[in-house]
Amino acid sequence: MSREKDVVNYAAVFFISIACLLLIFPSAGIVHKIRLICSYSFYPSLHYGAKYDYYLRNVPENFVRVLKTDQDNRRLEQKIKEMEILVNRANALAQENERLVRITGISAGLSWQGSWARVTGKNPHDWYGFFFVDKGSNDGVPLHAAAIAVEDGKAGLVGRIFEVYPEFSKVMLITNPISSVISSVGDRGFESLIEGKGTWLLKLNYVSEEAQISEGMEIFTSPSSMLFPAGISIGRINRVYQRESSMNFASADVAPTVNIGAVREVFIITRGLPDRFRKLIEEGI
Amino acid sequence: MKFFNSLIVYFAAVVVYWWFSLNFTVFGITPNVVFACVLSIAVIATPVTALTFGFFWGIYMDLMGTSALFGGWALIYTLMVYIIYLIKKQFDMTGAFSQILLSVVLSEISLVCYQILSLILSKINPLSLKIFLIEPVLNALLMPFVFSILVFIRKKIRYFL
Numbered sequence: 001m002s003r004e005k006d007v008v009n010y011a012a013v014f015f016i017s018i019a020c021l022l023l024i025f026p027s028a029g030i031v032h033k034i035r036l037i038c039s040y041s042f043y044p045s046l047h048y049g050a051k052y053d054y055y056l057r058n059v060p061e062n063f064v065r066v067l068k069t070d071q072d073n074r075r076l077e078q079k080i081k082e083m084e085i086l087v088n089r090a091n092a093l094a095q096e097n098e099r100l101v102r103i104t105g106i107s108a109g110l111s112w113q114g115s116w117a118r119v120t121g122k123n124p125h126d127w128y129g130f131f132f133v134d135k136g137s138n139d140g141v142p143l144h145a146a147a148i149a150v151e152d153g154k155a156g157l158v159g160r161i162f163e164v165y166p167e168f169s170k171v172m173l174i175t176n177p178i179s180s181v182i183s184s185v186g187d188r189g190f191e192s193l194i195e196g197k198g199t200w201l202l203k204l205n206y207v208s209e210e211a212q213i214s215e216g217m218e219i220f221t222s223p224s225s226m227l228f229p230a231g232i233s234i235g236r237i238n239r240v241y242q243r244e245s246s247m248n249f250a251s252a253d254v255a256p257t258v259n260i261g262a263v264r265e266v267f268i269i270t271r272g273l274p275d276r277f278r279k280l281i282e283e284g285i
Numbered sequence: 286m287k288f289f290n291s292l293i294v295y296f297a298a299v300v301v302y303w304w305f306s307l308n309f310t311v312f313g314i315t316p317n318v319v320f321a322c323v324l325s326i327a328v329i330a331t332p333v334t335a336l337t338f339g340f341f342w343g344i345y346m347d348l349m350g351t352s353a354l355f356g357g358w359a360l361i362y363t364l365m366v367y368i369i370y371l372i373k374k375q376f377d378m379t380g381a382f383s384q385i386l387l388s389v390v391l392s393e394i395s396l397v398c399y400q401i402l403s404l405i406l407s408k409i410n411p412l413s414l415k416i417f418l419i420e421p422v423l424n425a426l427l428m429p430f431v432f433s434i435l436v437f438i439r440k441k442i443r444y445f446l
Contacts, residue, residue, distance in 0.1 A: 004332075007332075007333060008332040008333060008336070008367075008370060011332070011333045011336045011337075012336055012363065012366075012367045015336055015337075015339075015340040015359070015363040016360060016363050016364065016367075018340070018356075018359070019340065019343070019356045019357075019359040019360035019363060020356070020360060021356070022347075022355055022356025022359065023354060023355070023356040023357060023360060023402065023406060024406075034348070035347070035348050035355065038348050038349060
């Protein structure tokens with residue numbers, strides 16, 4: 001029993017001495033290297049953000065460089081991912097910028113006065129009915145002003161200002177079923193009516209037989225219209241329907257000049273109407 | 286044969302601790318399976334075997350740590366095993382309650398000792414308050430399971446401990 005006790009005591013002293021020696025005397029570089037290899041291999045996450053200076057003491061410089069290279073590699077990979085997101089965002093902004101420069105460049109050549117407004121709200125249930133823009137009475141937007149957009153270098157009619165608020169306005173689109181625009185067909189200037197159908201196509205109605213319309217003809221706003229300045233492109237005839245049985249008029253489908261569903265900015269035309277016409281408009285004719 | 290069985294148990298504890306630290310943490314703290322194994326071995330094995338296990342498991346914890354000390358855990362676990370050898374005849378350490386109590390007390394003492402060693406020798410504060418609060422509780426919960434597993438292994442494998 002006492003012999004067993006002695007053996008235990010000797011073993012305890014032995015192990016405690018070894019442990020104390022390891023603690024007190026600076027461990028050799030090889031020990032630190034092994035420690036670092038094992039620790040980094042099995043628990044790499046423990047080293048992220050660890051206080052490295054004291055931990056790496058006595059470790060050979062070449063191994064420290066390997067370790068630091070791995071750490072730098074991880075950090076740079078993370079940074080690359082962040083940069084890729086920023087690059088994608090920058091590309092999108094550059095494209096947007098290019099588009100806006102094109103639009104504003106074209107608007108400088110427009111023969112109407114007005115201001116640009118951004119489309120801020122669309123109703124998914126009434127996509128071809130109305131949308132909102134970010135300019136209102138505070139910006140000088142008048143009621144019933146015409147709104148046009150530019151696409152592929154060409155200006156086309158989009159709608160008119162239907163409601164004006166201080167900070168924003170509601171635009172009724174020409175594709176709205178309650179919208180109608182007096183239009184002029186082709187070079188001869190035969191007048192007709194463009195009506196919205198609630199879809200991307202418009203309907204050209206009340207076209208007299210003498211007009212002899214055909215596919216591809218361009219439709220413009222008519223000088224007879226009080227609301228819209230003359231000469232704004234509305235669209236091109238897509239398909240002609242011969243005269244309906246009860247009436248002596250032909251009709252046609254018209255594809256708008258601009259894609260109404262994709263409009264992001266509109267140019268609101270402000271023109272000085274004679275007072276008597278303005279009063280009539282404001283009274284809601 | 287006894288040596289190989291002991292090696293298997295040693296590495297099994299090492300692997301389980303490693304797996305726990307990667308996949309199972311509580312508030313960022315891993316239950317110290319190695320500590321529970323050292324305590325269990327100290328109770329059920331012969332003293333010299335227990336001292337050997339304690340020392341080498343301590344070396345493993347020193348190898349895996351990021352602290353500046355090397356040999357700290359080896360010293361603490363060796364001392365812990367020796368203390369248990371001295372007191373186990375006076376106390377019953379086979380019951381679950383006494384194991385839980387012992388685990389909590391020795392966990393706290395070992396963490397404090399490690400903190401003191403680190404502050405004296407390397408002037409670095411390695412442990413946070415969170416570890417002092419959470420790790421002893423986790424070790425205490427783990428202790429009865431580890432003890433029963435090692436007792437089971439000892440009954441089944443002839444040449445072990």
